[in-house]
Amino acid sequence: MSVPTKSPGDPGKTRRSHARANRARILDAAVTAFIADPDASMDDVARSAGVVRRTVYAHFPSREALVEGIADEASAALVAAMGDEAQQPDRPDLAVAVMALRTWPIGDRFRMLLSFARRELGEQRIHDLLGVVRDRDVRVVDHGQRSGVFSSYLSPTVLVALAESMTMTLLDQANSGEVQDSGESFAVAYLAVLGLTPADGARVVDEARHWLREHPDVPKS
Template identity: 30%
Template structure:
């Protein structure tokens, strides 16, 4: 009497392989969420799942609801933004601020997704908490720039930091800036907010071309 092998059951897939697939899908969903939310902060879970090439059911296997997904997108973006702020070490606060703004802009969809989510009152407090290191760096630059006499002095460092944050957030959300014009535009916007004239901005960028040429 011959014995036939029974078909492999789904749960016979090696645990390591299942975990690898789950990790890949999780990353795909987060990447898709960043890209989709950068264009439309009100995008549905169906739209995000479709962009990731997965089913809605698969999405729910990773995120029980839209709120959970948004929180992880905020956390992921904040982690990257804070890391960028941590490596900006220029001693000239003008160069440091311009370089910080350009590097954040180069994060593209991650920046715009976080900025769009932050527009919702329900997520403002969480975004502020998540971006504490980045915001602290901006305040440090405001203090240093004013003390050195290279930033405007008609407002306090605290107010100037707020102006920088709000202006940068609005500018970073722009999708009309391309890879060629974007870096220079972003650098000039934040430099104008801290009080540099257009000629001073041009001179600074010309003296430090790597601000806008950075990869």
């Protein structure tokens, strides 16, 4: 008696893969739509994604859920961009510059969160979003203070909080076109908050760009 052979492929796996692809397409379309118009509707997002309205609602049952999905996507992208902590430079000033250059493109892509997610999700959600990198920043700044590289006029936690507020300001300025580089201004400003002169900060940022070129296996964005 012959044993029935299993048909190749896994229909369930295929459906899950298709659903993930649709979800990613919808999120990308939503980012684009909300950058163009913060009041874009779910229908606008569906048209931009090339799917029917029902597909959007299958993944995100409300506009708030869609905005939350974008925030979650931004959080995951930040984690991916940071890479493995063990792979960061040992020198704290260089580590800060590398982290700034890695994460700026993520903030730049999702900067429309500043224009409407604050209103729809609240300031606390934005604060929580940055929490995925905050602990590492605090550790690096603490190391820099203990080694004499960074100023100690404020605690590491307060300095990182200042840098986060500055990040919001710079992303707002990117929205208006005043900041147009790839994170160099952000990195120099961050290092200035930590006590480096702008000239020294610019030199460290140049080193960071070289370091990233030498470590292509480490995610940049």
